[in-house]
Amino acid sequence: MSSQKLREDALHYHAKGRPGKIEVRPTKETLNQRDLSLAYSPGVAEPCLAIAESPDKIYDYTAKGNLVAVITNGTAVLGLGDIGPGASKPVMEGKSLLFKIYADIDSFDIELDTKNVDEFVRTVRILQPTFGAVNLEDIAAPACFEIEERLREELSIPVMHDDQHGTAITSAAALLNALDLSGKEIDKIKLVANGAGAAAIACLDLYVVLGVKPENITVFDKDGLIHTGRTNLAPKQFKYAVEGLPEDWKLADAMHGADMFLGLSVGGVVTQDMVKSMASDCIVFAMANPNPEISYTDAVEVRPDIIMATGRSDYPNQVNNVLGFPYIFRGALDVRATMINEEMKLAAVRALASLAKRTVPEIVNMTYGEKNLSFGRRYILPKPTDTRLLTTVAPAVARAAMESGVARKAITDWDEYHLNLSNRIGLDNSLIRGIINQAKQTPKRVVFTDGENITVLKAVQEVLEQKIAWPILLGNVTRIKKMIKENKLAIEGVRIIDPRSRKQEKELTAYAEFIHERRKRKGLTLSDAMDLMKHRNYYGAAMVAVGEADVLISGLTRNYPQTLRPAIQVVGLQDGINKVLGMYILMSRFGPIFLADTTVNFSPTAEELVEIAEITAKEVRRLNVEPRIAFLSYSTFGSAAGDDALKMKEAVSILQKKHPDLIVDGEMQAHLPFNLDLLRETYPFSPLAKSGANTLIFPDLSSSNIAYNLLKEIAQIEKIGPVLMGLKKPIHVLQLGSTVREIFNMVAVAVVDRS
Incomplete structure (x- = not known):
């Protein structure tokens, strides 16, 4: 990527939508007057009085215990030097973002307009009641030495200058x-x-x-x-x-x-x-x-x-500092440490060193395009995307704080603490990063039927920049080239095919004969096949079917059945598969959640639901995630009668007998797999009680599609899909109005699916 392109993309990234990279969101319900009276006046007086009587209650009734101040004066910002506090704000917001995605720590960035050490120290000191810890950042030496040393002496909360x-x-x-x-x-x-x-x-x-x-x-x-x-x-x-x-x-x-x-x-x-x-x-x-x-x-x-x-x-x-600071602060906050001392730092050092010697998860290998990372001269530190960092470093730091006498809260159940940390890991969605890097290792020929769409062309540009595939565009050649030129897109050397062009008569005839042979006993004449091949969805599907392309991406400008029908007719179903189905991946705060079937089957039987679950579980494992499956309903373990509830219960029974190794349960209401406290308290026998579910099976198309669309819009969750499963070769149908990012992610999944 050129420096000019990087500059344009970075500026657009920081300015698009809501400017900046972080925001504040409420954590309690605020839906009615009663909620507001509890959140503010008069109800808020009660926690205020409780804290006034017992200051440590501030950790029980406020966000202090999970809140870090990221503070700078902008005198030593990255490699940019003394650029001032205002110019440093994007970096401080970025640091706050890393705290959140790696360790679920909230933070406020604070940029102080002073180079006076006394003024800096006093300002931070009087902010102490607000925060559970202070992360000093990008402060030039030698002032940073004195600032940190004085704050460590004057504050009763952890202070660490991360650059040091x-x-x-x-x-x-x-x-x-x-x-x-x-x-x-x-x-x-x-x-x-x-x-x-x-x-x-x-x-x-x-x-x-x-x-x-x-x-x-x-x-x-x-x-x-x-x-x-x-x-x-x-x-x-x-x-x-x-x-x-x-x-x-x-x-x-x-x-x-x-x-x-x-x-x-x-x-x-x-x-x-x-x-x-x-x-x-x-x-x-x-x-x-x-x-x-x-x-x-x-x-x-x-x-x-x-x-x-x-x-x-x-x-x-x-x-990389991100291997340390999120988890050091996490451990310090969780025991309400008064400082980060040498014992805690050494505990973090030894935890990091030991983790590098353990077997590397496959998702980490995928993320970095490696086949088998293992301890040696080229691997002496864990990778930042290794989710075990949180459950390895934070407990080590917390334990060291307790043993060295600076902890004000004791952790007594370390297994429970480990589980709580594991539940935070969903904030770091490393899945898509792993998929993209795996796609880079084995790029495929991807044909786009909507070649005349500007969103597709922008996605193709990103595909080329990231080198995850070799695109083929279908559409009017002159029109596509004009769009590329007018929009100043860096799309060079891409193959463009117009199925209606006389130049393609030879290929069109061959593809028509191919589909005619497949469907001649279903009423399709050769003349009809020739007409079908002039449509890009049929032409593109034929390219994949005969091996001229590896993957088809379509559907951005047409409805789902118009794209799905050619795929089934031309490519066909996998052997032993009776149903095609669609799966969406939602990148939620719980980690990736897989929803099926969200696009094809209207009202599947219990046996068909079992097949849907089997195909989905196979695909989830292909993406290096172990499926934990919940069959959803309005009923939980027989709490309500009805055909759908009985159907889901029967499907679970069949699936458990066929695949005793699968983690699966149901029927259950949709909130239970994510409200683990309630699930453990009420249904401790459930195999999902330990870690919840990441794969959801719905009783019918109506419920699955409604759930998906509500979640993606209301929760503003990043999504991938629909991933079409059950066909002999990868053909994926985009949702109308998909964004550049969604198309790019879909291409990455499709390439991995074909590998």
Whole structure:
């Protein structure tokens, strides 16, 4: 993607709809006057009085216990420098977004227009009653050192400057695993650092706590070697000043024979010769962004034995703060810690290091386009999309807080806590990311029947940019090319076919003969087949059927039956399948939810519902999700009579006997699989009581379609689908009015379906 295109897309992304990336939503009902009287006057007086009498009640009656302040003055924003508090706001909103999607932590971003340390500290201190914790962000050194130190002393809630400690914690975990792989002992390694800012000093401090000897550390900054003769050093920097070395000692001199290089400085300062001069099994953490001190490829080229990490996601071993801060704050908040101390940081370090040694879930492999990630030189840290981070790091931090005496609330049931954390993971929908990355590994030929539609053309542009498929457009060639030019779309080299063109007579005849052979005993004449092939849905389906294309995407400008009929007639059903069905995927706060059948079957029998569930479960597993199936009804386990309730109950019984390995239950009302407290209390025997359901089967088309449309509109849930299942080859029918994003996601699913 060009820099200009990136700029345009980024600006549009932040401006579209409601400007910015975050919003505030109520968590309690506010539907009537009684609700409002409880939410505000006069009812709100009761929790106020309770808190006044017992201050700790603030955690029971307000959002404080799940609320983090993301605070900056904009003096050291990413790689942009001192751009000011207002210009830093998009970054702070982004940090708040990461807190939410990775750990279900709410946060407010606060940008302070001051560089005065006293003013900054006082402002944060008087905000203490509002928040459960404070995340300091993008504050330049040396002020950041003093600000954090003073706030840690003056506040009774956790305070952490993530630029310092987030990098330190993540890189320390990487260091432990790198030492494990190299066989080196931490107290014997010789370490050279380039950079002496907040992050670098925090890393060195934590490495020393882990066992690195200070006398084995040599540090350089923009002014050269940090030595005891320097007069421009902050106290935290001076403790790493060396004596006895020449003041003109160069980085290249120090790296000769070094075991480890730590870079938090600028790109390109380390050469291949410097890396070649390091000790065997050298460890290089080149974390300058966007350009490392030495590129991964250059370093590996001269040192095959290297263990290397960078700050970039396109190389192995990304040192990414998102591996740490969401889960550290989650654990600290959950025990109402008064601070984030060294014990909690070390617990996070060891939890991260241990997780990298465990078997990697397939969904993580999919997300990063890998076949089998496993602990080794190219994998010393977990990936950010590994949902086990929350259930691994947060409990470790919470336990360390309790054991070190800074927790004000004890966790007594760790299994229950683990389950509660697992239920939060739905906020991070890594499914679509995994699908897109899997599609990139095996792109397919995708034919679009609505080639003359501007929304389709924009989706095709994104498909090409992401390299998930090779598009084929059906429609008038001149008209499509004109639309591409007028809208300045980057669509080059795409095959465009007009089924009505004389240039396609040979293919049209061949396709007509193909469908005539299939349906000649169902009344279709060759002449009729020739006429059908002039319609893009039939032509595109024939391309897929004979192997000229792999996937068909249609339906954006036509109703569902008009697109479905050609697919069934030309491609046909899979062997052993009696029904075609449609499934929608909703990316909800509970994680992905699969709804079937939402598009085809009007009133299936119990036996047909079993087949729908079997086909859906197979598709869900294809997407690397284990299905947990709920058969929905107006009745729960016989609580109400009626044909539909009996039908669902019978279907569950049949399915359980046929597939005892499946997690399935019903009939049940729709709220139960998501209200786990009620389900466990009332129906603890249900196999869904532990984790709820992610796959929903409905008694008829009316209920499923109504449920889907209500959910997607009222809850504003991102959706994928409908995914058409049961055909011999992937043909997917878009919903009228699908967006560019929905079309793109549908293409990704279709490509994976064909793989």
